[in-house]
Structure formats: structure tokens, C-alpha cells
Amino acid sequence: MDAGLPDHTIYRPEDMSALNGVTLPLVIWGNGACVNAGNSFSNFLTDISSYGFLAIALGPIVERAATGPAQPPAAPAIQQPVDTTQLPRNLPPAATDRAGSKYYKHLNTTKIAVMGQSCGGVQAIEIATNPRVTTAMVWNSGLFAQPSDMGGGKTLSKKDLESIHVPMAYISGDSTDIAFNNANADFEYIKSIPVFRAWERGVGHGGTYNQPNGGEFAGIGVAWLNWQLKGDQQAALMFRGSDCGLCVNPKWVVQTKNLK
Numbered sequence: 001m002d003a004g005l006p007d008h009t010i011y012r013p014e015d016m017s018a019l020n021g022v023t024l025p026l027v028i029w030g031n032g033a034c035v036n037a038g039n040s041f042s043n044f045l046t047d048i049s050s051y052g053f054l055a056i057a058l059g060p061i062v063e064r065a066a067t068g069p070a071q072p073p074a075a076p077a078i079q080q081p082v083d084t085t086q087l088p089r090n091l092p093p094a095a096t097d098r099a100g101s102k103y104y105k106h107l108n109t110t111k112i113a114v115m116g117q118s119c120g121g122v123q124a125i126e127i128a129t130n131p132r133v134t135t136a137m138v139w140n141s142g143l144f145a146q147p148s149d150m151g152g153g154k155t156l157s158k159k160d161l162e163s164i165h166v167p168m169a170y171i172s173g174d175s176t177d178i179a180f181n182n183a184n185a186d187f188e189y190i191k192s193i194p195v196f197r198a199w200e201r202g203v204g205h206g207g208t209y210n211q212p213n214g215g216e217f218a219g220i221g222v223a224w225l226n227w228q229l230k231g232d233q234q235a236a237l238m239f240r241g242s243d244c245g246l247c248v249n250p251k252w253v254v255q256t257k258n259l260k
Helices: 042-050 119-127 158-163 180-189 212-230
Strands: 008-011 024-030 054-058 107-117 135-139 168-173 195-200 252-257
Touching: 008 042, 024 042, 024 119, 024 212, 042 054, 042 212, 107 119, 107 212, 119 135, 119 158, 135 212, 158 180, 168 180, 168 212, 180 195, 195 212
Parallel strands: 024 054, 024 107, 107 135, 135 168, 168 195
Antiparallel strands: 008 054, 195 252
């Protein structure tokens, strides 16, 4: 945690000075159930950060139950979503304008991904319209058919998807995932932007987040972020083309629109 961001949890290299000129793109994360616990997806976010990203999760570090990936032992207050006016506050304090900050010259604040799982995925959709956002990943989530404010922010309807102008990815479990139909419907509604939709057979709403290193979902997240935030064309092969990495994986079912 950082004193300048008491309501967030930051995943970053322990020694920022050891980056030797490498700058880290930013990943803003909303938790499943919108829980106010920034360590509720720690396996997943630690793995993603280890590939050269600075991840910021909504909520402080809290005591976690011995089992269960997302819910802290005491029911926390729902974390309000980061909306378009709040997003800049999720940058580490004085990260870009004050020499002496641990983040000074170590962040690439022109490359920002917003992501979230379930309720947190709705939060990510809400802030994906921010002009500072580069890409969005929606995990085990999607908007309801009827307008809803489940993310704690504005009431969202499918029409709000028309305001998003960045590439998106929807990743979920199979039809046992309660958000499966929502994700499919969002994908069908989106017309003009690049969008990737994939779901894994035999996986439910809980994904693989609590597996060591975040499981298979973390690997997909790293590849998408490497492509979208770092321009890694090798990583793009997991998603692009009829013979993409996930396309030929028998565990996965894939659909795409407008990917180049």
C-alpha cells in the first residue's frame, strides 16, 4: 500500500530504481463482487505485475479467509467504482511530476488498461470511455440486458458500450458462469471496435484467479496487455487470426470482431 493511495493496493517491483529506464504501463483493477479488498486477486495481479506492469487494485490490503479467492472474512463495504473523474487519482502520487517519488520516470502513463472481474468488470466497462484508457479487459462479466448500477457508479445500459473506442477483451468460463450470457450479449452488441471473446470449457465464474500465479487466466491477461500496451506482436498471436493460440486450443472457444 502507498500512503498517498490508502484505499488501493499496488502491485509493483519492490525496488523501482532497479528498472534501469524501463517504464511500466498501468493496469487498474476492479474486484469481483466489488469488494473493498485490494488483495482479493493477489495471485492473479502479482503474476501480471511481474511481467512489467504496475497494477492498482481497488481497496486496501485486508485479512483474507483461508479459503475462497475473493471474499475477505468480514463483509466489507462495496468499493465505489473509478469513474472518469476519479481515474487520475489511481495513479501513484506525484508519479510523473516530482523528482524523488519512487514512481518518478518509472511509469508509462500513456498506456493504461482497465480490467475487472464480475462486478469489477462492470466498473471497468464504466471507465473504459475515459480518453486516457488504452484497452479494457472484462473478466467473467458483462452488462445486464436491463440498465443497472451494480458497479456502484452510474446506471449502465448496452448503449454505453457505444461510447468505448478502445480494444476490448471478454474472458469467462463456460455456460456455468453466471456472466456467460452477459458477456456474449455485449460481444454481439459491439460493432465498431476491436473485441475479443473467449471462454474456457470446464471453468465457472470463479475463473483461475486463485490458482498459483493466477492460473491460465493470468497468462491470457499478460499476453493481451503485452500486445495492447507494449505492442508485442508475438503476444498478439494468442488472439489474432483464425489459427490464434486460443483458437486452436481445444479448451477454449473464441470469437473476434475487427481485430487486426
